[in-house]
Amino acid sequence: MNATEIAVVVLTASALETGRTIAGRLPNARVHGLEDRVDDADVMFRDTGRHLTELFSEGTGIVGVCAAGILIRTLAPTLAGKHYEPPVLAVAEDGSAVVPLLGGHHGANDLARTIAEHLKVDAAVTTAGDLRFGVALDQPPPGYVLDGPEHAKAFMAALLAGQSVRLESPTDWLSQSDLPVAEDGALTIRIDAAGPGSDATTLVYRPQNLAVGVGCERNTPDAQVIGLVMETLAEYGLSPLSVAAIVSIDLKEDEPAVHAVADALGVPVRVFGADRLEAETPRLHTPSEQVFREVGCHGVAEGAALAAVGASGKLIVPKQKSARATCAIALAEHLLDPGQFGRARGRVAIIGIGPGDDAWRTPQADACIGHADHVVGYGLYLDLLGSAIDGKQRHDFPLGAEEDRVRAALNIAADGNSVALVSSGDAGIYGMATLLFELLDKGDTPAWKRVDVAVAPGLSALQAAAARTGAPLGHDFCTISLSDLLTPWPSIQKRVKAAAEGDFVIAFYNPVSRRRTTQLAHARDVLLEHRPADTPVALARNLGRDGELVRFVTLSELDPADIDMLTVVLVGSSETRLFATPDGRQWMYTPRGYAGKLDSVMQDLSA
Numbered sequence: 258m259n260a261t262e263i264a265v266v267v268l269t270a271s272a273l274e275t276g277r278t279i280a281g282r283l284p285n286a287r288v289h290g291l292e293d294r295v296d297d298a299d300v301m302f303r304d305t306g307r308h309l310t311e312l313f314s315e316g317t318g319i320v321g322v323c324a325a326g327i328l329i330r331t332l333a334p335t336l337a338g339k340h341y342e343p344p345v346l347a348v349a350e351d352g353s354a355v356v357p358l359l360g361g362h363h364g365a366n367d368l369a370r371t372i373a374e375h376l377k378v379d380a381a382v383t384t385a386g387d388l389r390f391g392v393a394l395d396q397p398p399p400g401y402v403l404d405g406p407e408h409a410k411a412f413m414a415a416l417l418a419g420q421s422v423r424l425e426s427p428t429d430w431l432s433q434s435d436l437p438v439a440e441d442g443a444l445t446i447r448i449d450a451a452g453p454g455s456d457a458t459t460l461v462y463r464p465q466n467l468a469v470g471v472g473c474e475r476n477t478p479d480a481q482v483i484g485l486v487m488e489t490l491a492e493y494g495l496s497p498l499s500v501a502a503i504v505s506i507d508l509k510e511d512e513p514a515v516h517a518v519a520d521a522l523g524v525p526v527r528v529f530g531a532d533r534l535e536a537e538t539p540r541l542h543t544p545s546e547q548v549f550r551e552v553g554c555h556g557v558a559e560g561a562a563l564a565a566v567g568a569s570g571k572l573i574v575p576k577q578k579s580a581r582a583t584c585a586i587a588l589a590e591h592l593l594d595p596g597q598f599g600r601a602r603g604r605v606a607i608i609g610i611g612p613g614d615d616a617w618r619t620p621q622a623d624a625c626i627g628h629a630d631h632v633v634g635y636g637l638y639l640d641l642l643g644s645a646i647d648g649k650q651r652h653d654f655p656l657g658a659e660e661d662r663v664r665a666a667l668n669i670a671a672d673g674n675s676v677a678l679v680s681s682g683d684a685g686i687y688g689m690a691t692l693l694f695e696l697l698d699k700g701d702t703p704a705w706k707r708v709d710v711a712v713a714p715g716l717s718a719l720q721a722a723a724a725r726t727g728a729p730l731g732h733d734f735c736t737i738s739l740s741d742l743l744t745p746w747p748s749i750q751k752r753v754k755a756a757a758e759g760d761f762v763i764a765f766y767n768p769v770s771r772r773r774t775t776q777l778a779h780a781r782d783v784l785l786e787h788r789p790a791d792t793p794v795a796l797a798r799n800l801g802r803d804g805e806l807v808r809f810v811t812l813s814e815l816d817p818a819d820i821d822m823l824t825v826v827l828v829g830s831s832e833t834r835l836f837a838t839p840d841g842r843q844w845m846y847t848p849r850g851y852a853g854k855l856d857s858v859m860q861d862l863s864a
Contacts, residue, residue, distance in 0.1 A: 264312050300647070320346045356380075402462065412460050447460070449464075468586070469562065490586070495586065503527075505526070505528055505561050510526070511709070527599030542576065561599075569591075571587065604670055606626075646677075667702070684712060693710070735762075737752050834847075
């Protein structure tokens with residue numbers, strides 16, 4: 258978890274002041290407030306259980322200004338293991354108590370102490386090592402990885418029993434603790450990128466100060482690159498846990514094998530332009546004129562490794578080769594932060610936000626929005642996201658500028674940014690996804706094709722309309738857009754006729770506009786030639802937003818004058834039914850044939 262991602266969750270108005278105090282003392286913390294109970298929070302939510310679960314699953318730290326039981330009951334079903342929890346703390350509404358509940362060995366204890374200091378109370382930390390020595394040995398600070406965490410418990414038990422420890426590699430976080438340090442200690446702590454790992458009497462921490470440069474031919478098998486890197490690390494006695502990043506030239510930012518080896522090591526990929534790698538030529542061990550002719554620099558693997566560690570770093574493993582790949586390893590004088598060198602692979606997540614109501618937005622869409630640095634879309638759609646995009650760079654476009662939106666999203670991502678391209682409904686149903694893939698397919702911008710693309714589904718207008726009206730899509734259905742801006746009208750006429758002859762339930766999108774008023778009337782008349790005049794039709798307008806309206810008419814009563822572009826028209830098949838329940842509500846459904854099948858089975862049984 259990024260230690261700066263903290264959600265201060267407030268469930269009542271009386272807890273808001275304490276929540277604000279806590280958030281004001283923590284970098285990049287925001288107050289999350291329960292709607293209808295809390296006013297003026299940074300992020301609003303409606304479902305407490307869902308919101309807490311999503312935060313926890315995303316690795317966001319949670320400071321709940323509420324009863325500890327609420328957090329425990331909500332998160333208990335999601336717990337995966339002690340070593341994989343983000344911090345979760347409970348703070349009394351009046352600030353009188355601070356209790357780390359989960360993730361004590363992943364920052365919760367330190368976070369509790371920080372909050373308690375500002376609230377002028379004592380943190381209820383119960384971890385033995387923290388209490389006795391001021392350090393949790395199975396929770397090293399960022400940039401260090403314990404090689405063999407299974408040995409930490411016995412090691413700490415020996416310390417608590419009175420053993421002393423020898424520090425082979427003193428660092429501030431160890432030397433400033435209350436550990437019983439002695440030159441002849443029976444226990445040892447060592448910090449080293451090389452050598453054996455931990456055992457019963459020795460804890461070994463791996464500093465993340467290695468950069469592994471990788472180069473390969475296009476479509477090199479993943480196993481070959483992974484094997485080369487792992488074999489090289491082993492040959493030189495270097496721990497994979499000390500690798501901070503896999504680095505390469507930007508031409509390889511979309512190379513599957515490069516990302517495969519990064520995934521195998523659990524580290525990010527960072528890339529550099531050819532000019533930056535060429536600047537490292539004087540420090541290369543094996544410069545190559547052939548590589549220069551092909552990609553514009555004299556070395557990819559060595560150059561990228563050296564660029565990552567900077568001028569003070571050095572190449573400790575020169576270029577190693579397999580049949581189609583190369584790797585090299587450089588050592589930094591300090592811990593490496595991948596966010597400070599090269600750039601990440603750009604990403605565009607095409608997101609369907611449904612009708613706009615956050616209750617109808619999928620968790621995947623929320624996660625994609627949360628991970629994005631930039632959001633691109635029609636201004637109204639971005640407004641509908643409210644506080645979910647606070648702090649992100651907005652790129653608003655007017656209605657009708659769809660291609661401009663997609664181009665902007667791809668250009669921003671090509672610079673190494675994470676972008677959310679926002680579409681209403683489902684992005685793949687008359688949404689932005691199709692246009693993006695069309696531009697990727699036909700475009701001549703190589704940088705676009707190296708961008709990572711993901712699609713997050715959303716609740717489509719036809720699904721929302723079906724849910725509001727019953728089950729009209731219970732049998733075969735189709736969707737037809739009546740807009741002739743992108744599709745010739747004769748083609749639309751053929752589709753309407755085919756759907757009418759096939760007796761499909763039909764969802765009409767873009768039924769009318771100010772300039773286009775005759776298409777829906779034509780579709781109605783064609784349908785009346787193939788299904789009864791009393792066929793039910795649902796008109797669903799502004800779904801999930803203020804002014805939502807759902808009503809029913811018959812096919813013969815369908816009047817284009819009563820409909821606008823914000824309306825979805827669901828026309829039933831000849832089998833679709835409309836009925837009312839005793840509470841006065843009307844429901845529309847299309848039978849699948851289950852009732853008839855059951856009748857047939859019962860007749861067979863009684864025969």
